[in-house]
Amino acid sequence: MRSTVMLVDDEPMVALALRSFLELETSHRVLMFTSPAEALATLDQEPVDVIIADFMMPDMDGITFLSRARELRPLTTRILLTGYADKENAIRAINQAGLYYYLEKPWDNEQLKVIIRNGIERSALFTELDQRVSALEHANVELHGLRARLLQAFL
Amino acid sequence: MNESAVPHDQQMAEAITQARLATLGMMVAGLAHEINTPLGTLNSNHDVLRRALLRLQVILADEVVTPDELDEVRRVIAAVDSILHVNDIAVERMSALVGSLRNFGRLDRADIDVVDVHEGIDSTLAILAHELRGVTVERGYGVLPRIECHPQQINQVFMNLLLNARQAMPSGGTITISTWAAGPDVFVQISDTGIGIPAAHMARIFEPGFTTRGGRVGMGLGLLISRQIIDHHAGEIAVESTPGSGSSFTLSLPVRYCGAAGH
Numbered sequence: 018m019r020s021t022v023m024l025v026d027d028e029p030m031v032a033l034a035l036r037s038f039l040e041l042e043t044s045h046r047v048l049m050f051t052s053p054a055e056a057l058a059t060l061d062q063e064p065v066d067v068i069i070a071d072f073m074m075p076d077m078d079g080i081t082f083l084s085r086a087r088e089l090r091p092l093t094t095r096i097l098l099t100g101y102a103d104k105e106n107a108i109r110a111i112n113q114a115g116l117y118y119y120l121e122k123p124w125d126n127e128q129l130k131v132i133i134r135n136g137i138e139r140s141a142l143f144t145e146l147d148q149r150v151s152a153l154e155h156a157n158v159e160l161h162g163l164r165a166r167l168l169q170a171f172l
Numbered sequence: 173m174n175e176s177a178v179p180h181d182q183q184m185a186e187a188i189t190q191a192r193l194a195t196l197g198m199m200v201a202g203l204a205h206e207i208n209t210p211l212g213t214l215n216s217n218h219d220v221l222r223r224a225l226l227r228l229q230v231i232l233a234d235e236v237v238t239p240d241e242l243d244e245v246r247r248v249i250a251a252v253d254s255i256l257h258v259n260d261i262a263v264e265r266m267s268a269l270v271g272s273l274r275n276f277g278r279l280d281r282a283d284i285d286v287v288d289v290h291e292g293i294d295s296t297l298a299i300l301a302h303e304l305r306g307v308t309v310e311r312g313y314g315v316l317p318r319i320e321c322h323p324q325q326i327n328q329v330f331m332n333l334l335l336n337a338r339q340a341m342p343s344g345g346t347i348t349i350s351t352w353a354a355g356p357d358v359f360v361q362i363s364d365t366g367i368g369i370p371a372a373h374m375a376r377i378f379e380p381g382f383t384t385r386g387g388r389v390g391m392g393l394g395l396l397i398s399r400q401i402i403d404h405h406a407g408e409i410a411v412e413s414t415p416g417s418g419s420s421f422t423l424s425l426p427v428r429y430c431g432a433a434g435h
Binding site for chain 2: 028029030031033034035037038040041042073075100122123124126
């Protein structure tokens with residue numbers, strides 16, 4: 018199944034450059050947004066594997082956007098793209114948005130490709146882990162029920 | 173106002189230089205960010221074009237093109253076309269920034285010149301684009317004659333007033349810039365929807381060193397210098413403010429420059 022990468026940048030030129038690269042060099046499905054609010058609305062409807070968001074956006078900054086994205090899709094890998102790296106915001110990004118990677122502009126395409134590939138793998142592993150934990154929890158509930166029924170039958 | 177608060181011409185020139193240097197660092201940081209976006213785009217696109225070329229070279233190397241490869245060629249050409257379009261936008265953005273910077277600094281112009289006030293305001297806004305993120309700027313420009321002035325100094329006044337407006341609105345708001353002409357003067361009004369100036373501070377805002385922004389170098393001179401520049405142009409600067417709802421600075425400048433006559 019094709020992985021989905023969501024790009025969110027108020028600057029269409031950056032989002033278009035990233036999309037051109039990903040479409041040429043990868044088989045990922047790319048969703049591009051210049052409005053964080055629209056990106057969140059889409060995220061509410063469908064899961065994506067990786068989100069790359071710009072930091073400085075006028076309507077909603079990238080950290081706030083990724084924090085909300087985390088609430089909607091906790092298993093999605095979140096990457097912040099920034100032209101304005103400072104320590105305070107980096108710490109805020111890691112703590113608030115549970116960031117996977119903090120990427121500075123101008124970015125390196127080859128590095129970006131590797132980060133995205135690892136990010137997709139990470140999301141897939143988390144999703145699998147989540148499914149296994151759910152299955153275990155379900156099995157555990159069933160076992161408890163069975164034990165209760167057994168006790169009821171024989172005691 | 174006491175004697176020490178009114179600098180002589182030389183002190184005035186030094187104060188202007190000091191304030192220009194203080195804003196320079198901030199301007200450079202803002203411009204670096206503004207240029208970083210188109211630069212990052214061009215950098216990435218350049219790399220993608222190189223990859224696209226390599227793809228085409230590989231496909232065409234064996235001189236026989238399969239239908240699948242033809243589809244691939246079409247896909248690569250579509251990507252290149254899209255990239256070239258984005259590059260046009262990026263180059264245009266960088267050229268506009270450099271143009272604004274040149275216009276703001278009036279690097280290639282005479283000291284006293286006949287200029288379009290709106291051009292000066294727009295250049296200053298372009299340079300402050302980074303600083304003004306999160307703020308809505310509304311322009312209500314009237315029809316103005318070109319005015320004779322020291323454009324570099326007048327642009328410095330626009331910058332000081334716009335920065336003050338920005339700093340009065342830490343959570344964002346609206347800056348409204350209105351211009352109009354009346355008689356021999358032109359008027360520029362810069363209003364914000366910020367915190368306003370308490371009545372107790374109103375009498376002191378044009379004093380040297382008065383600031384509510386801490387003791388950074390060059391701070392507390394912006395309004396003093398702005399008033400001195402406007403005085404030297406035989407113009408006027410007036411302020412109205414309502415604490416909690418905003419401030420409004422109105423400048424008047426004569427169309428014909430007559431130096432610091434009467435000042």
